[in-house]
Amino acid sequence: MPRAALWITAALLNLAPALAQTPAQAANQYTTAHRSPLTQSFSSFLSIPNVAADPDGLHRNAGLLIHELQRRNVDARLLEIPDAPPVVYGRIDTPGAKHTIVFYAHYDGQPVTPSEWDIPTPFTPTLRTVDGEQRIYARSAGDDKAAIFAQLTALEALRAANIPLHANIRFVWEGEEEAGSPHLEQILTANSALVHGDVFLICDGPVDQSGAQTVVFGARGDTHLAITVYGPHHGLHSGHYGNWAPNPALMLAQLLAGMKDANGHVLIPHFYDGIAPLSPTEKAALARAPVNDQMLMNAFWIGHTENAPAHLLSLINQPSLNINGLSSGATGAHAANVIPPTATADLDLRLVVGIDWRVQQQRVVDYVRSRGYFIVDTEPTQQILTTHPRVAMIVRDQASYNAVRTPMDLPIAKLVIAAVQSAATENASSLKSTSSVRSSQVVLLPTMGGSVPLGAMERAAHTRTITVPIANYDDNQHAANENLRLQNLWDGTATMAALLAMQ
């Protein structure tokens, strides 16, 4: 695809900036003036496939981003190691700067199953009006190309308004976050002088479900296990052998059922051991955050929640165990009267500070063993299967990482909060006349429910991390029909402008 003219440059448009604008005001003026070409440019960016199965597509995304940084006079290069998508790196040195601010985002997206999407392909960006507001549908519309586009646009808006930068700025845009960032730490470590900063701003994830701008001071860690249990060596006739040959689907159901009680509390021994408690500041911030549970239940068509009556925002400060997928035999049109040979569950474990991912994996493995299973980590032989009543193969994902939490009262944290608050105040006042419910509140959360490899960044870049998401919560992140509410893109651009112009 042609690289030129993806973004309209302010120089060409020759806009005269207003006097004494705040960075957020300048961004809002710029995005309001150029809404249509900016939307078109974002759409072009989203049309480049960015899944792990398509390394060429990832490289095309990276190449485009280098070009766009260079067009803005940002010193840009790829940080590369063999057999991994590159990190796109950009650098602006500001004379006399007291701080160095690093903007992290990722240009890769989750795998796609095109048949599940309501648009021609996940890379055919499509505008739709939802509840009277425009949204754009495509993979990574929300997670996480929106953040990259907002940063590039904010940079342009500040220059168009002649608003100077005060800090040194770095951009670190990763290409394999959705694969668990297996090489990020290695790449950052190899370039630690380039990527060091006072803070990494993690521009990823959704804002609060109320729509209020959010600053998050940590993320849960993440690890996965795939558990396979074994019935007969091949599918057996369920009439001739039913209720004699072990049914792996039932075995797996019984194994999984015992992992949680009926209310969703995890029963695996020691699962909650070691959790680092929240500080008084963190508890107070959490108490001020909106409670959106009932609204979300209606939006998601659900009639109960796990771990009720605890609220969502409280629960994401706990470790979690989820089943991402189950499979055994076939259902629906392909179902046959067989006892399937195997049954598999993919488990997703989210971690909080104080619990190491290897320890949490081991707790699950120990639980499976305690249920009478002989554990293997590769396909079991006939000898193993016939000499043990129950055998489970457990594959431990090594692309895992721990949770991280930055104290909210660090000086750099207070500067970030102030910048985001200034944008939120501006965004709330600039659109008072629309019907959209808007609030100048900035929601401060100790952690997000999702995971980003913050620990790897902190270790490799000798920095702290604070997350500033901009996407709408209902963006179908990781699923079919991912989308971004366009107003989140414009508001997010103002937020990024305020952060770029920080002292």
Add this chain to the structure above:
Amino acid sequence: MPRAALWITAALLNLAPALAQTPAQAANQYTTAHRSPLTQSFSSFLSIPNVAADPDGLHRNAGLLIHELQRRNVDARLLEIPDAPPVVYGRIDTPGAKHTIVFYAHYDGQPVTPSEWDIPTPFTPTLRTVDGEQRIYARSAGDDKAAIFAQLTALEALRAANIPLHANIRFVWEGEEEAGSPHLEQILTANSALVHGDVFLICDGPVDQSGAQTVVFGARGDTHLAITVYGPHHGLHSGHYGNWAPNPALMLAQLLAGMKDANGHVLIPHFYDGIAPLSPTEKAALARAPVNDQMLMNAFWIGHTENAPAHLLSLINQPSLNINGLSSGATGAHAANVIPPTATADLDLRLVVGIDWRVQQQRVVDYVRSRGYFIVDTEPTQQILTTHPRVAMIVRDQASYNAVRTPMDLPIAKLVIAAVQSAATENASSLKSTSSVRSSQVVLLPTMGGSVPLGAMERAAHTRTITVPIANYDDNQHAANENLRLQNLWDGTATMAALLAMQ
């Protein structure tokens, strides 16, 4: 495909029969003399696709069978109703006959997933040597084209040996047994005079696992339920909403886990209520049957059995509950970090005499309701999902039928046992010199574990049913790599010859 010359006719080969041959001896002489062309003919028959999704393939099978019956001077026709595969019907009236014997088999096969097969396609019949003996691999090699081929070949062998028939003979070869025989009763009822007989010989299923010829006096009934439980309306990010949004895979696991105890005993209330007890004759026959459990455990690579220490042959006289398939989200390469919207299990319920399929379905539905689920039978609306904590859609399969058991001491049953025993004795003696373990024992079982719509036949044709299977037990029936041990085809032809020549 060309219809001519699928079977070699004895007339062309002009064989001189030996004097005073038994029917089984005549069949063995015939199949020994023509092994190669008979194998080729069977292969041609297996190459015609016969799955429900391919009605044209089913019609080609039926057309071929009409042709083959007519070539043997059997009065043959299709018994048809709209939108169902036809029944192939054949009729031989014998002057002075005291009995009418109906040979039932089916020419359709289970659905196939070609990628799971080790041969080019499930309809590319392939010969392989297993443990020193030849087998032929293809869909329906064992279930159930072998029986049809054995009957046609036995008819030819008897004529070649000038052995007369004594009974009236009918052939009833169905085309939708693997779909649950939804139209069989209707077709038989509409043609009840044509299909009436003293006994229906159900030539389907495998012989005892020891390899001994088997006569079975009943079959379990069969019914299915598909249960879907609901999480969020669309896949949700498992980090942001994990352990708050209900996970349908976990809900389903907990629901299924409670259906059986750790030893496989079904816990659904009343599940075993109403079972008609075995008679002393049936108990005695069961006590004489071989116990093959340990051999089967080795063959199937399993280290425990459900309901131990009860044996397989005892357990198939009980109702059963099996999970045929489980699905929720995705596993393996397609797994994503989502809370899936739904989870589905396909359940297979086998029934014994005394338990009606509608009653057994209702017991499962009642159990699901007792676990706190609101039950629907079509996709639930947002209103239903948000106003009930837990919702399950249960689709009850209407193509279901009850178990049937014929007393072993009826006069016609004794005649059938005697005929099968004569063939077993002949088969055992004719191959004494081979290394294959062969027994003249005939295993008599009150019921088979599998299901055939015996009740429909009994009601529609005013008859009794007795099952005479010929396939090897390890034929991968209903699964990938279905096969038939060729010696079972030759032995089965002798058995069919003895039954065709019954008094």
